[in-house]
Amino acid sequence: MEVFEAFIFKLRERRTIDLDAPGIVEGIQQHFQLLPTRYALDVNIGSLDVLNHKRLLDSARADPSAVSFQVRPVDVAGAAQGNGSSVDRRPSFGNLDTLLTEAASAQAVARSLSRHRSLPRPAFGSSPNLQALVLEVEERLEGARSVVGSPETCFFEVTVASVDQPKLLSRLSECLGDLNLNICEAHAFNTVDRFSLDVFVVNGWSGQGTEDLEEVLSERLQQLPPPLSVHGGSASPIREEGTREGPEVQPGEELPAEPSKSQDLDRSSPVPMQASTSGSDDWELDPADIVFQEKIAAGAFGDLYKGVYCGQDVAIKILRNVHDDTQQYQEFLQEVMIMRKVRHKNVVQFIGACTRKPNLCIVFEFMSGGSMYDYMRKGGPLKLTTVLKIATEVCRGMDYLHKRKIVHRDLKAANLLMDESGTVKIADFGVARVMDTVGVMTAETGTYRWMAPEVIEHNPYRERADVFSFGIMLWELLTGRVPYDDMTPLQAAVGVVQKGLRPVIPASCPAPLAAVMRECWARNPNERPSFEHLKGRMEEQWRAARVAEDARRVSGGPGLLSKLRKNMKGGA
Incomplete structure (x- = not known):
């Protein structure tokens, strides 16, 4: 005012x-x-x-x-x-x-x-x-x-x-x-x-x-996808003129009412998958078997609910107002196709999907621990051993995905979920892709603050783009902060590409971990390590950190811990 x-x-x-x-x-x-x-x-x-x-x-x-x-x-x-x-x-x-x-x-x-x-x-x-x-x-x-x-x-x-x-x-x-x-x-x-x-x-x-x-x-x-109207439907393309005004926009469909706890998804004819769907369709769920309990989160194109499927606690990702010709619908199909193939203890388990109009949903195992982003906001900074444990589990999951030619493209703390036993799993494959026969992709996706320079610049990229995001994510876990929090996302992206901007590594960070971060966010993708290589290094650092923590607990002082850190630096 x-x-x-x-x-x-x-x-x-x-x-x-x-x-x-x-x-x-x-x-x-x-x-x-x-x-x-x-x-x-x-x-x-x-x-x-x-x-x-x-x-x-x-x-x-x-x-x-x-x-x-x-x-x-x-x-x-x-x-x-x-x-x-x-x-x-x-x-x-x-x-x-x-x-x-x-x-x-x-x-x-x-x-x-x-x-x-x-x-x-x-x-x-x-x-x-x-x-x-x-x-x-x-x-x-x-x-x-x-x-x-x-x-x-x-x-x-x-x-x-x-x-x-x-x-x-x-x-x-x-x-x-x-x-x-x-x-x-x-x-x-x-x-x-x-x-x-x-x-x-x-x-x-x-x-x-x-x-x-x-x-x-x-x-x-005018070559951009048409904007979405405030009602959720597609609007007409951009027109010529000083303020780019055009014909009257057609009214979009109203958002459907949110399902109640007892409400089931509507039945309708299945939508044909536009990605490869070889094999049986045992992942196609009967909507009558899905029961909603409470909303966990809401997004621009859908909501996330906790629910029950055949007596099992599940997370249900619902898409709203998504039409056949929209990018969101294609990403939904792509996510289903990718998740059907994934079976790893450090990747959120896919249970099934409903590809039936007008409601579309994907059902996953329920992760009671929530996201690492929320966990850090509530509990404060993580211990070094916790950071290294999470990093090890992420490397195991990402190594599995990359060996199956799957690039996640949006790796960050918000997309790491924790189950009731504390195991961390990679989630949200809405923008993930399977590499084609050439092995490169050019479409920009992900989140600017974690995005590799080659992705920001719309250059061809491979799986090492995920390694860059992993390096930024390590810094995020270590500090409990959002990268470049004093800048807008686009300012950060410009800085990463044009100025070589990278987060400032805390002085308290052990040298071996700092070395990993610097290698991961190298400008040249070929200079970044693979997740297979990172997995071994993270496991070694995690073991050393646990030994140091146990020794400090027994001795009651930092002496042995300092020596072990010195040895870790020498080993790097």
């Missing part, structure tokens, strides 16, 4: 907008209320960016089938002078004259200063990551040519508003990457009414100017 009031005060000072007109102030207040507090704290209220964001979001709400966007050149160098709010916490960006003196003539610097003064600042200022990128570009260009007007030093702000949906950031970053644009900074906000506002600062555009970039970006956005 303080930022909203400050923004209204600045608008009154401008005297260019009639704030006494009915609904104007109320509409701006609602705009702030629908967005998270972080938006109000970061946005530049000294400009009209807030009104631009409101206009784009209002356009997206008027036609949820369309993606509204705006492109404009921005002055990155001047952004650090302030964002218009009462307190500016951004770091000083430096003087443009200092940055360019060694790389351009005095005349070129004068032209560049004049050009930058005429450009607006980014809506969210500039970050240390963006500052480092510009400095790097200038150093690379030093002495080579005049930097004025070069594509690498022209920055654009791309603002996108649309219906919020899974993988939206991934798809938008892919669009920008396909145009050879470097994403230097990204800000993503979700509204209370399920829309998304995404702001990117990019450079690298080699076209003629803003209009040219708008036209090319519009064409590329």
Whole structure:
């Protein structure tokens, strides 16, 4: 509310907008209320960016089938002078004259200063990551040519508003990457009414100017899968025009009511599997045998329930409003196909599935211990022996999966579940894939903070992408923190690819474990170890840690533990 009031005060000072007109102030207040507090704290209220964001979001709400966007050149160098709010916490960006003196003539610097003064600042200022990128570009260009007007030093702000949906950031970053644009900074906000506002600062555009970039970006956005309407149905494709508005969206199907404890899944004709389904269909369950008890979790396309199947406690993953031609439906079929083949003590056991419309579900063994992510949030940091035990069990499960040519593609603590005996098992194969005959894949998937550089860049990748995620997951287990928690997911992805960003290993981490993490998150996939190799190393470290823990317990002091750690370092 303080930022909203400050923004209204600045608008009154401008005297260019009639704030006494009915609904104007109320509409701006609602705009702030629908967005998270972080938006109000970061946005530049000294400009009209807030009104631009409101206009784009209002356009997206008027036609949820369309993606509204705006492109404009921005002055990155001047952004650090302030964002218009009462307190500016951004770091000083430096003087443009200092940055360019060694790389351009005095005349070129004068032209560049004049050009930058005429450009607006980014809506969210500039970050240390963006500052480092510009400095790097200038150093690379030093002495080579005049930097004025070069594509690498022209920055654009791309603002996108649309219906919020899974993988939206991934798809938008892919669009920008396909145009050879470097994403230097990204800000993503979700509204209370399920829309998304995404702001990117990019450079690298080699076209003629803003209009040219708008036209090319519009064409590329039209190739995206159509957004999903707020009712869950598919909407019409993106249209041409400044805000990309289109025909009236057709109403989608309403979400079905949640099953009650006594309600069974509807019977209907089975859906033919579009993946390989050789062998008997003994995994196809009779819906009448499934009983729901309580909801465990909810997601964008389905819910997870605890229930009972033939007297056994199970977890039931239900998909809602999924149609034959959607990516979610294909992932459902893929998950069933993969899980049918998997039998390992460190992989969640698949019991069966219902591929009958209108309800689709997959039934797994119930893991009473919950996820490792939730376990750490409730119980605090894990002991070293616990971390190494979990790492060993994950390596065993992943080695099994990789030998069966299955790539998980989303390995993280949230996808590790624990049973009543404390055994950790790998779960959530919704984005897993079986490698084809060539053995490489190119579709981006997974979670940015854990994603390998080659996956982020949409390059061909193999099973070693899972090894990178395992290294990040080790750090997550050791620290109990989310990787790069001071950045947005997309900022972290940009840092991993462009800056070699990796988590900071704690000083208390044993040297052998630190070495494993560094090897796992190597930039070159060929330099990462296999899970077969990692399995042996993790088992050895786990044994040594247990011996050290027992010795410390007996001696009552750290002396022997220190010696054992020293021996472990020597063995590495």
